[in-house]
Amino acid sequence: MRVTIREVARAAGVSVATVSRVLNESGPVAGETRDRIRRVAGEMRYIPNDAARSLSMRRTGTLGVLLPDLYGEFFSEVIRGLDQAAQRARFHLLLSSSHNNRHDIEAALQAMRGRVDGLVVMSPHIDVAVLAANLPESLPAVMLNTPQSTSEFDTLSVDNFGGARAMVGHLAGHGHQRIAMVRGPQPNHDAEERLRGYRTALVDAGITPDAALEAEGDFTEESGYRAVRRLLELRRPPTAIFAANDSTAIGAMSALREAGVSVPSAMAVAGFDDIPISRYLTPALSSVRVSINDLGARAMEQLVRAVEEQNRHERVHQTLPTTLVIRDSCGVHGGDRG
């Protein structure tokens, strides 16, 4: 079958220990011997069996990533950040996505433990307790955008509340009194926090939140499209729409165009996430910028740290700041391409 370290050792006339030492640079080996072993191993196309190595070393060199349903540009960016950070730390990435209900998540956790050194879990809609119950406590884990902060795991989230509050505050500050929001899915922590930020901003501005202006949505373009059609049917439609994320905003703008409502003159629109495409839309979308790539990279870096410290470190809870990116769609100034 496949070439093993023993065969390489025999062919090179040394012991397996020496071969191992050469290949891992883990001990002194005479120059000539080292060269010979390298040459022989190359000629024989020797490939170390990683399972054997993991078993012996008690580490897999692999970190797991659990994601909800992949959707749109957002996840490309997250994965990219995760992957780059993992590569820098010389870890592999085991990916599992499309986990939306509790049962899926549990199954995925079960399947992953035992084959990774640590885990990044992004589950904006699942209780931390479910995770804890399905993971050995010795396994390092970083939670991305989870509902509760917890003393068991490191957490990393986006300042959803602050970002939403700032954007809605911006709209209110420019004279809008009837500001609608297209909400995200329920239950979902990000969505809830953005809603809370929206309401708080209204109250800040002396506006009473109006349930009729909180339209349902689920982060998809389609949901933004449908929400806007409903909002336009109101007796007193809004003059501004804050969408729970950019995808939703895009769907919303599509519906407005179809209805002949021009943006931003007849309706201001703003989104959240600032996905790369936003600046290229017509009109360019105002949004709340989150460095999505950073989100992934930082989570992974934190996980690597946790693995190195064998999970004995102080738990860290980080919140990534957001910044307002004002472009054309909210109508408060001329067009840059920010």
Place this chain on the structure above:
Amino acid sequence: MRVTIREVARAAGVSVATVSRVLNESGPVAGETRDRIRRVAGEMRYIPNDAARSLSMRRTGTLGVLLPDLYGEFFSEVIRGLDQAAQRARFHLLLSSSHNNRHDIEAALQAMRGRVDGLVVMSPHIDVAVLAANLPESLPAVMLNTPQSTSEFDTLSVDNFGGARAMVGHLAGHGHQRIAMVRGPQPNHDAEERLRGYRTALVDAGITPDAALEAEGDFTEESGYRAVRRLLELRRPPTAIFAANDSTAIGAMSALREAGVSVPSAMAVAGFDDIPISRYLTPALSSVRVSINDLGARAMEQLVRAVEEQNRHERVHQTLPTTLVIRDSCGVHGGDRG
């Protein structure tokens, strides 16, 4: 440390073989014994060590995926397809992305072999020979959108040529004589095939391809934006623009809007890929539809088949068909949301 199968066996008063049989349902075990073992294993929070299992079984249960730089919605969709198919077949996914040059790819291949049962490689810009040289020939592999077809690996690609030809033919059929193309990156097989389709369609329509109308691009919005600015400076600008992909088309439309050129009345625009967002753009983007999700899923299914047949199967070469999706941006009919 961690609980092993031996400790479970001892606690349950049986041998390790019996425990293994219960947990894998791989042999007859008395009902009562089975229940007891399950209970004890659960109570002890036993988690099988996957490395040991892989070593013993000589299979990892993991399939590798090698991708170029992740970008935009396209890769979310591919990964989603890959992941779903892998999950259905009960395989795990080891992901590695951002491999753009030969050196990166080689390193990634080296790192992956030995820890996966098979590999999906998407590298539209790397020679198949490089891959073959870095993989044991016994390792099943499926190539996605690679330049050459090859007798060594299964391949799967999109009908880039046919799709581009059809779209440009459509534009020409509606009277456009000066049709520009914003090209994809070089070298890149997808990009080259789309360019070839563009040129062929022009010739089909009796139009002589004009090098001045072939603007450089690299699949990003930014490159579409810049390309259009250059095209608009031509003495005789085009009346239609075929972008190498949707992201490029989005950048192009952004530049047109800025220049005050209205789409589609003053300039027709079409893209390629039909990413989900396209139908929601303003105006809705005409594009060449590829089922991106399918691309990933099929590749993974083919890989699973290859693994099951231990790579002794007949090599399969598939080409995914494309369909034209005509919306508003190319100006040949009224607006549906297709």
Place this chain on the structure above:
DNA sequence: ACGATTACTGTAAACGGTTACAGTCTCTCC
């Protein structure tokens, strides 16, 4: 009544690496 099957269980040998430990040889320093 007895051989053949069947159901269940245990022992121990793989799987292919890493590494503690011990051993040999050479060199340095008094």
Place this chain on the structure above:
DNA sequence: GGAGAGACTGTAACCGTTTACAGTAATCGT
């Protein structure tokens, strides 16, 4: 010249599973 250190190498135990093989007891068919 001998002790001690350092460089190099080999032996063999260990990591935690799976599974071939063998063994026992019960059941079945004739």
